[in-house]
Amino acid sequence: MTAQGTTPSPVKSWRQDSSRESDHYHLPPPTFDLDVWVNNYEGALLPLRLAHVAIHCPTLARQAITLAISHAKRSKDVRVYVRLCDLAGQLGFADLGTPDLGWASKQEEGNKRELSRLEGELRGYKNNLIRESIRMGQEDLATHHLITGGPPPDPATVQSLGGTGYGVAYQAFGKMRDYCTTPTHMASMILRLTYTAILQAVSAQQQGSTARHHLDLVLSNCSRLRTCGVKEEEQVKLNPIAIAMSGIAHLGQANYHDAASAFLSTPITYNLLGPVHNTDFGRAVASANDLAIYGGLCALATLSRQALIDRVLGGPFRAFLELEPHMRKAISLYTTAKYQACLDLLRRYYSDWSLDVFLGVPASSIGSASHVDVLFAHIREKSITAYFSSFSEVSLASLASTFPHTSSSPTAMEDEVLAMIDAGQLDARLDVVNGTLVAPRKDLRASTHEEARRAAEEVERTLLLRLHKVNVVMAGLEVPKSKTAGWEGHGQGNGLMY
Known part of the structure; x- marks a missing residue:
């Protein structure tokens, strides 16, 4: 409904896909206290975070x-x-599902x-050419659009939906570019564009859009x-x-390797910026603790054991991991097999x-698996491959006891191993009769003969080159060394140099 409570709103509510009945959408209680967790964040993204939790x-x-x-x-x-009141009604909280229409109308x-008023002031400034x-x-004006969600849509015009919400704020901030006179002005504008684009991304994901x-x-x-050209400080x-x-953007696009590189490169000064x-x-988008989680999971899913030791546990990113000891411990456990x-x-x-x-939204528009699910799957596959090596x-049976599967199917481990072999992630063959996973056997005799053949070819090539030099x-036909190299380039003598 609109703010006046008379007409249904054309803006989509939060996605409630009843066909997705996986455990991810019916999560057990988390380890954190919600009231304490909420105090870590502020701004327009906070209601969207809480809606995701709800x-x-x-x-x-x-x-x-x-x-x-x-x-x-x-x-x-x-x-x-x-929209939050509508969501409360969908979740079965009837006492919270009725919006305060008086407040909504007055606020609108x-x-x-x-x-x-702001548009009138802006017209006056443009007339004065200052x-x-x-x-x-x-x-x-752009900030007003950001905190109010943009102008109300026109129900009679479907196209007007594209010009409402945070999109209007983004366009309004972009119009500042023609009037920025210093690099600091440009930096301020770009920061606001970045923040607004993140809000647009989260809002779109929660409404089922890309x-x-x-x-x-x-x-x-x-x-x-x-590269905005501001002073170094x-x-x-x-x-x-x-x-x-x-x-965060790479994470949202499921580019986990690029995301890991970005998070590992983030200076710890991010935690003290204010x-x-x-x-x-740090409070409006992601805290340093959040970056520790994002970077740790992306690194575990994409980097080798040695890279984890050198770049994560032994690099500057370790300062972030100190904020989340359980993530540091998980990476340490992986590196010690x-x-x-x-x-x-x-x-x-x-x-x-x-x-x-950011982590709990679907990683793909064609599936219900979240980024956490995909990252966990990558980490599990890497662990199985490293263990089998x-x-x-x-x-x-031994593999299933070491890596318990969430599925109760008796063939779950067999199906998982076959999928990894088909995808080229595991170099092995499956003996279904004996229930074993067998590494490819190398013919030592053939490999020894091949190494001997390559060594003989290299010796023959070296001898031919030496024989060729002797014949020259x-x-x-050998070109003698120049005797004038000592004074070359000093402009002395009348002789020619070759």
């Missing part, structure tokens, strides 16, 4: 949706408030008056942020934000990470 964790659903509605009512975004009227005033007026375009905008703005504050936000150009990305203990520790925090608004033959010398 949808996927039944035990925290009522508390999360109550906090989300309370936070939304303290803001100016009426449509987010109404106040937003319209504020919008008219660039700095125009820039500031455009920034105030977020790839918005994530591409985040990557583009992060690249511009690193200011660039030091911008680089951690640019690197961390590009990592507000930069009036936006605290304690794969089962590593997977068990990761599984203990599965609910926590699935309730994260030490043996020439392993029974499926005996024929007098």
Whole structure:
């Protein structure tokens, strides 16, 4: 419904796909306390985080949706408030599902008056042709669109949906470009564009739309942020934000290797930045603890054991891991070949990470598996491959006891191993009759003959080259060394040099 409560809103509500009945969408309680967790975040992304928790964790659903509605009512975004009330009704909380239409109508009227005032001021600034005033007026207008969710849509025009919400704020911030007179102004604008694009991506994912375009905008703005030409002392504050936000964008696009590289490159100063150009990305988007989780999982899923030792446990990223000791311990267990203990520790925090608004969303538009599910699957496959590399033959029963499967099917391990072999991730063959996984046997006799043949060819080639040199010398075709090399380039003498 609209703010006045008379017409159904054309804006989609949060996705409630009843066909997805996996464990991921019915999570057990997490290890964190929701009230303490909420205090780590602020801004327009907080209600979206709480809505994600309410949808996927039944035990925290009522508390999360109550906090989300309370936070939304303290803001100016009426449509987010109404959508949260609709979500509460869908979740079965009838007492929370009825929006306060009086407050919504009053707030909507106040937003319209504020919008008219800001637009009038901006027109006056443009008439006076004062660039700095125009820039500031455009920034105030864009910020108003950001905190109010943009102008209300016109129900009669379907195309108007594309020009509402955070998209209007993004366009308004982009119009500041023509009036920026210093690199600092450009940096401020790019930071706001980055933050707005992230909001667009999260909002699109929760409404069942693709977020790839918005994530591409985040990557583009992060690249511009690193080359905006500000002074070095200011660039030091911008680089951690640019690197961390590009990592989140790569994570959202399921480019886990690129995401790991970005997170591992993020300076620990990110944890101490505070507000930069009036936006605290550590509280508004992702904290240093979040980056430790994102980077640790992406690194475990994509990097080799030696790279984990050198770049993660032994590199600058270890300072982030100190904030999340369980993630550091999981990586340490993997590097010491304690794969089962590593997977068990990761599984203990599965609910926590699935309730994260960036990790817990579907990794693909064609499947229900979240980024956490995909990363866990990659880590498990790497663990099985590394474990099997030490043996020439392993029974499926031993493999199943070392890597317990979540499925109760008796052929679950066999099916998983076959899938890995077909995908080329595991170099082995499966003996179904004996129930064993066998490494490919190397013919030592043939390999020895092949090495001998290559050595003979190399010796023959070396002897031919030496014989060729001897023939050149005996024929007098060898070019003698220049006797004038000592004074070459000094401009002395009249002789010619070759």
